[in-house]
Amino acid sequence: MSAARPGPLRDAPTGPLALDALAEWVGIPSVSAEPGQSDDVRRSARWLADRLGEGPFPRAEVWETDGLPAVYGCLPAADPGAPVLLVYSHHDVHVVDGSEWRVTRPFRPLRRDGRLYGRGASDAKGQVMAHLAAVEGLLARGSAPAVTLKYLIEGEEEVGSVHLADLLAEHADDLSADVVMVSDTMLWSVREPAVCAAVRGSVTASLTVRGAERDLHSGAVSGAAADAALELCRVLGLLTDASGRVALPGFYDAVAGPGPALRASLDSLPFDPPRWLAGTGTFRAEGEDGFTAPERLWTRPAVEVSRLTAGRADAPSLGLIPAVAGADLLLRLVPDQRADEVAAGLRAWLAGRRRPGYRYELEVPPTVSDPYRTPEDHPALAALVRAVGRAYGSPARLIGNGGAAPAAQLARACDAPVVFFGTGLPDDGWHGPDESASVEALRLGVRALAAFLEELPAGLA
Incomplete structure (x- = not known):
């Protein structure tokens, strides 16, 4: 894996992260698992489509399904032969029990101590807004992305992506891509730059x-x-x-070990068990004997x-x-x-x-998800590693993510490799009370994504 190269991006303007807009969006209770809130999920989709359309995306649409709607956006590159990057994420959010929230109400966003609290602030509305800020920042600097950008932000991820296959089939031409990026993943920490290269199914x-x-x-x-x-x-x-x-x-018959680059990163990853226990709120690290907690999370x-x-x-x-x-x-x-x-x-x-x-x-519901691992020798992964290194100012290592994402499904439908980038952190409280997003992680994510849009065309040349 190529080492990160130094660059001026860390101190360069990348466009403001629109925290007020993110808070407004988080305030829409787009809980896909609650039938009584389906109108709120539709309101969330319309909010995002309007935001895309008011910004640089000449095409921004709400795509209806037999369930809840997705949002599609497209920003063509000046060169019609430019590579195409499809970004996948979701705008629906997990169910809430408001009685368990202490800092604020689930859909009454609040900024405190460098965090934005509210359901969906990290999973995954904050990640989508980081993408928009990266694009807007590049355009403000007069540096239009040299790739065609497509966004697919679905509205049923938290209920198993039950109509994603229909969307992928119905809109196959619109969703064709050279590379897919899934933005529904976590970082290791804001101090240790890392790129997810594998997700569990x-x-x-x-x-x-x-x-x-x-x-x-x-x-x-x-x-x-x-x-x-x-x-x-x-x-x-x-x-x-x-x-x-x-x-x-x-x-375990089909379990494959991590690739050499991920293996090397795991061996060098700084892991503080007490800090991890405190950050995740668990009392004891459990799991398969003979493996570290990161190995259990990402490779077992x-x-x-x-x-x-x-x-x-x-x-x-x-x-x-x-x-x-x-x-x-x-x-x-x-x-x-x-x-x-x-x-x-x-x-x-x-x-x-x-x-x-x-x-x-x-x-066993039919909405199962296969695991996925990005090919370690693919140039898009190398471009992302360089970009994250530029944003953080130090080389990035590879990690995995313990949760599932429809990466394998997207890879098959688009016939393209999948890379991963997210701004979540283990202590963001996904699916739990007082979910929050680190503002620093979001801003570093904006820088990394802007750098990736600069790195990717050369990486695919």
């Missing part, structure tokens, strides 16, 4: 266990009746072994239980044994695992662990 599933026709009075049947909650816990306990490995047969697969339900949560248990218990599962995948194969393996695994007297139901 995901398979979600819901497992339901029923042990009786109705809830049972414990005093009448305790010790002799089936307990759905205990049975569910038994099954969940078999998902991993004592070493922290996922126990599905063949689960995992399984999690994201929700457990049994009995009544809205009233005292009243001595009842619940008839039904459920769990939502999330399997994180790495190259070269395939989501469809893992889903089939999960079904086969459960079939061999059923016990008589219980009913089991496993639902």
Whole structure:
């Protein structure tokens, strides 16, 4: 990987990051998982399309789907034969529980201590605004991007991108590209420049266990009746072994190790376990034996239980044994695992662990996501590494991201490599209370993206 070259960009004007505009956008409660807020998601899409159209983008449109709308923008290069960069992100946001927020209300943005608080400030409206500021800054300096820029900002990412495949097929010509950039990822820190080069995929599933026709009075049947909650816990306990490995047969057969550049970066990455625990709010680092936390996050697969339900949560248990218990599962995948194969393996695994007297139901939604790794020798990745190094003033290393993004889907649909750039940080509180974005991270992101637009054409020559 090419070393970062020094440049004047760090101290050069790149255009203002429109924090007031970002706060206005964050104030729109575009929660895609709440049917009652679909009009707000549409309002968010229109807000962004208007912002693009009022700025440098001669084409800015809201694309309707059978669900919630996406936004498309296009800024053609002066040269019709110039490379094409498609930027993907999303404008919908995760569900909120306002009672858990302490700094401000979820959709009442507030700037405090170098951060902008509000749902979507980091995931991912702030990332989209960083892109706009980079373009506007270049144009203000009289340096129009030498690539054709296309934006696809969808409105259903937080509910599994259920209509993304339809968008990609219906608008294939509009979305053709030489390089795709996914901007829905995290940095390592604002002090350590890094470029994401791999994302994990995901398979979600819901497992339901029923042990009786109705809830049972414990005093009448305790010790002799089936307990759905205990049975569910038994099954969940078999998902991993004592070493922290996922126990599905063949689960690790296709796991590929990191490439040499990512491997070298992992070996040199400064990792402070207490600081990481404090920043993420977790009490203990867990996972597969024999691997560091960054390796577990970015290069190893995992399984999690994201929700457990049994009995009544809205009233005292009243001595009842619940008839039904459920769990939502999330399997994180790495190259070269395939989501469809893992889903089939999960079904086969459960079939061999059923016990008589219980009913089991496993639902695996079709919105699975394959993992993706950027080819380490692709010039677009080298251009991005140089750009981030210029923005930060020191060489950038490679990292991964623990979450999923539709990178593999975009790569297949566009027949183009995918690179990643985001401005999120591990302590931004994605999907949690008091989500916030670091203003410094956003501004460094603007600089890096402006540099990337300068570096990319030469990188593809």
